Amino acid sequence: MDLTFAEEDEAFRAELRDFLAEALPRELAEKVRLSQPLKKADYDGWHAKLNARGWLAPNWPKRFGGAEWGAVRRYIFEEECAMANAPRIVPFGLSMLGPVLQKFGSEAQQAHWLPRVLSGEDWWAQGYSEPGAGSDLAALRTRAVRDGDHYIVNGQKTWTTLGQYANMMFCLVRTDPDAKKQEGISFLLIDMTAPGVEVRPITLIDGSVEVNEVWLTDVRVPVENLVGEENKGWTYAKYLLTHERTNIAGVGFSRAGLDAVKRIAQRVQMRGRPLIENSHFAARVAQVEIDLMAMATTNLRIVSKAAAGQAPGLESSLLKIKGTQIRQEITDLARRAVGPHAMPFASEAIEGTNMTLPDPFDAGNVTGAYFNNRKLSIFGGSNEIQREIFAKHMMRDAT
Amino acid sequence: MNFDLTDEQRMLQDTLRKALATASDPWAALAELGVIGALFDEETGGFGGTGFDIALVFEELGRADVFLSMIDRALVPGLLLTAAGHDIADVIAGTEKLAWAHGELGARYDLDWVETRAVGDAISGQKTVVVGAEDADSILVTARHAGAANDQAGIGLWRVASDAAGLSLHGYDIAQGGRAAELTLENTPGEPLSPEAFDALSLAVAAATLAQMAETLGAMETVAAMTQDYLKTRKQFGRPIGSFQVLAHRLADMMLEVEQARSAVNLAAGHLHDAPVQRDLHISAAKNLIGRAGRMIAEEAIQMHGGIGMTEEYALGRFAKRIIMADHRFGDTDHHLERFIALRA
Ligand SMILES: Cc1cc2nc3c(=O)[nH]c(=O)nc-3n(C[C@H](O)[C@H](O)[C@H](O)COP(=O)(O)OP(=O)(O)OC[C@H]3O[C@@H](n4cnc5c(N)ncnc54)[C@H](O)[C@@H]3O)c2cc1C
Numbered sequence: 001m002d003l004t005f006a007e008e009d010e011a012f013r014a015e016l017r018d019f020l021a022e023a024l025p026r027e028l029a030e031k032v033r034l035s036q037p038l039k040k041a042d043y044d045g046w047h048a049k050l051n052a053r054g055w056l057a058p059n060w061p062k063r064f065g066g067a068e069w070g071a072v073r074r075y076i077f078e079e080e081c082a083m084a085n086a087p088r089i090v091p092f093g094l095s096m097l098g099p100v101l102q103k104f105g106s107e108a109q110q111a112h113w114l115p116r117v118l119s120g121e122d123w124w125a126q127g128y129s130e131p132g133a134g135s136d137l138a139a140l141r142t143r144a145v146r147d148g149d150h151y152i153v154n155g156q157k158t159w160t161t162l163g164q165y166a167n168m169m170f171c172l173v174r175t176d177p178d179a180k181k182q183e184g185i186s187f188l189l190i191d192m193t194a195p196g197v198e199v200r201p202i203t204l205i206d207g208s209v210e211v212n213e214v215w216l217t218d219v220r221v222p223v224e225n226l227v228g229e230e231n232k233g234w235t236y237a238k239y240l241l242t243h244e245r246t247n248i249a250g251v252g253f254s255r256a257g258l259d260a261v262k263r264i265a266q267r268v269q270m271r272g273r274p275l276i277e278n279s280h281f282a283a284r285v286a287q288v289e290i291d292l293m294a295m296a297t298t299n300l301r302i303v304s305k306a307a308a309g310q311a312p313g314l315e316s317s318l319l320k321i322k323g324t325q326i327r328q329e330i331t332d333l334a335r336r337a338v339g340p341h342a343m344p345f346a347s348e349a350i351e352g353t354n355m356t357l358p359d360p361f362d363a364g365n366v367t368g369a370y371f372n373n374r375k376l377s378i379f380g381g382s383n384e385i386q387r388e389i390f391a392k393h394m395m396r397d398a399t
Numbered sequence: 400m401n402f403d404l405t406d407e408q409r410m411l412q413d414t415l416r417k418a419l420a421t422a423s424d425p426w427a428a429l430a431e432l433g434v435i436g437a438l439f440d441e442e443t444g445g446f447g448g449t450g451f452d453i454a455l456v457f458e459e460l461g462r463a464d465v466f467l468s469m470i471d472r473a474l475v476p477g478l479l480l481t482a483a484g485h486d487i488a489d490v491i492a493g494t495e496k497l498a499w500a501h502g503e504l505g506a507r508y509d510l511d512w513v514e515t516r517a518v519g520d521a522i523s524g525q526k527t528v529v530v531g532a533e534d535a536d537s538i539l540v541t542a543r544h545a546g547a548a549n550d551q552a553g554i555g556l557w558r559v560a561s562d563a564a565g566l567s568l569h570g571y572d573i574a575q576g577g578r579a580a581e582l583t584l585e586n587t588p589g590e591p592l593s594p595e596a597f598d599a600l601s602l603a604v605a606a607a608t609l610a611q612m613a614e615t616l617g618a619m620e621t622v623a624a625m626t627q628d629y630l631k632t633r634k635q636f637g638r639p640i641g642s643f644q645v646l647a648h649r650l651a652d653m654m655l656e657v658e659q660a661r662s663a664v665n666l667a668a669g670h671l672h673d674a675p676v677q678r679d680l681h682i683s684a685a686k687n688l689i690g691r692a693g694r695m696i697a698e699e700a701i702q703m704h705g706g707i708g709m710t711e712e713y714a715l716g717r718f719a720k721r722i723i724m725a726d727h728r729f730g731d732t733d734h735h736l737e738r739f740i741a742l743r744a
Pocket of ligand 1: 646704
């Protein structure tokens with residue numbers, strides 16, 4: 001047993017820190033630190049910097065322009081980027097569609113779409129969920145009917161993250177309504193600028209505008225935008241989900257969040273002393289820190305197993321649950337720390353209200369972040385569904 | 400022992416519930432119905448004023464999907480003015496627009512922490528998160544004329560007109576609905592109301608805390624009922640999600656916490672007019688419990704609703720915000736736990 005990182009991994013960490021110090025614009029990192037809404041240009045700019053360095057697609061094979069890092073290096077990358085308050089890499093093209101095309105796409109599809117993901121020419125959205133198909137994704141009803149060399153698509157997707165920025169959406173559609181639920185589904189690439197696509201924003205409780213409804217009415221999609229085989233989409237979707245769940249533990253985000261809480265609690269005064277010296281508050285912080293230390297190691301244990309070629313399967317459910325619990329607890333602490341000053345509220349949806357909130361502790365939008373991060377235990381397979389997966393496995397022999 | 404409402408209280412509850420469900424201008428409707436009078440006793444021109452009366456009114460406000468700053472515009476100013484020997488007929492009629500400014504940056508939730516200074520009747524300092532300040536015609540402001548930052552003695556009360564010299568406001572939305580402001584006072588003239596206001600302030604804030612708790616209880620009831628409905632109607636995997644035992648049990652836990660919260664509010668209401676130590680002990684016990692129960696209920700309700708629970712359009716989110724933000728007013732769970740320990744000792 002050896003709990004230290006290898007020398008070359010530490011060297012990589014140092015190189016990465018230098019890169020972040022130089023390449024990450026200060027104002028952008030401040031926006032992230034203060035939980036302010038990021039715009040398309042913020043993400044595009046950061047993606048371009050990473051791409052220029054060859055680090056935008058850590059998980060992609062080199063032949064597709066990726067860094068092809070092992071799991072440990074990816075972990076270091078995610079952790080350092082989060083600690084530096086870099087924007088998260090928007091996952092839809094890079095971590096979701098990319099691996100699916102690389103495994104199941106045609107050569108023509110790979111040659112056409114993958115470079116455009118890296119260059120930022122296309123912004124992808126994930127068109128899975130529907131009003132009636134959330135946890136029960138296979139209940140989806142959006143229909144695609146073959147008409148010559150096109151599919152005609154009708155239906156509604158929802159919760160489409162950053163769909164307002166997207167020009168492309170990978171989509172699960174029903175191509176065989178008579179087959180069993182999972183068997184009549186196909187994986188289609190849909191041009192969001194095509195006639196019949198309508199995107200309507202949904203405002204979330206923190207006032208943010210990051211999800212959308214997408215209405216599809218007689219949208220014509222060329223058949224060459226079908227990925228893999230017709231009616232095999234569920235297989236690809238499941239494959240994609242395993243990639244969606246990498247970095248699910250969010251250790252880096254938690255570390256950064258915990259640092260922020262400590263900084264805030266230094267500034268906040270309670271009876272003339274910093275809040276962090278209050279034994280009650282200090283105990284709350286310590287409790288989460290202790291959980292996080294163990295979880296980070298759980299994460300590394302699982303990650304290094306994967307590095308040795310064993311795919312993280314069930315453990316990813318475990319990491320998702322614990323990781324999101326810790327992240328949510330940290331957002332709760334930040335909100336708690338600022339006391340009455342958690343009340344000032346800015347809504348991205350109501351333009352112009354952002355600028356003038358009092359922020360005496362330089363804490364940023366902690367209340368918005370608290371409410372926004374309720375999503376962590378809902379999306380990407382809710383925590384209940386993760387427990388269900390895990391429990392079913394453990395009980396598989398029970399009669 | 401009797402946990403039933405009186406006939407008058409039941410009538411008031413019905414009236415309120417109807418008015419809140421239908422009125423286009425709830426404040427005007429409630430004022431017209433004379434509801435504000437329920438918060439004050441007969442001596443001051445009201446018809447209620449017990450802890451139970453206050454709890455009843457605010458529980459109904461909490462159930463409804465409206466945000467009225469009745470605590471800040473009527474309850475606290477009314478009690479402070481009464482204690483200073485002033486008539487509050489206009490407060491009870493709902494016509495006087497008041498706010499009260501006490502909280503400061505260094506105070507966090509401590510009532511005795513006042514750094515704003517009064518020299519004669521000229522006030523200088525900063526007050527934070529003053530709810531409804533922008534709408535007020537005048538603001539009741541605490542300031543220190545003697546003693547150190549955390550002395551209970553030396554805190555006086557003044558009335559400051561909204562157009563007074565040296566007063567500036569920085570307003571913003573607050574998460575539970577409505578608006579608040581940061582106040583800066585620079586040699587601002589005030590009308591003196593009371594040279595030693597701490598005891599009156601303690602009682603007014605105890606009543607406000609009770610009101611806030613009752614309001615939160617009402618919101619918790621609504622949220623639990625919405626979740627119950629949702630678990631029965633939302634279908635996934637071909638069945639209502641409430642048929643998944645893990646969710647049904649969590650709903651049961653939510654309901655259990657609502658009952659705990661109701662009892663905590665009852666207890667606090669029954670002790671509102673006890674001697675300060677007994678009063679504050681029960682207020683702190685209840686506020687601590689409601690802070691914990693509220694967080695659990697708000698978070699569980701959102702979780703069990705899935706994505707829909709996260710949207711601004713669906714009422715659940717607004718209730719959840721009111722419940723969570725209630726923990727940021729008049730002391731949070733930790734503040735009241737510490738105060739409970741101290742008072743018990
Ligand atoms: C902010 C946000 C961003 C999102 N982004 C995207 C996106 O970009 N693309 C996309 O396709 N989707 C996206 N989603 C959708 C997300 O994947 C769904 O919200 C999720 O699958 C849950 O579905 P639902 O919201 O319909 O809740 P439901 O499935 O209706 O679940 C309601 C509750 O029931 C529970 N439940 C359901 N089934 C069971 C069961 N069998 N046992 C126990 N409990 C159960 C759930 O855990 C939940 O608590 C996003 C969601 C959010 C909130």
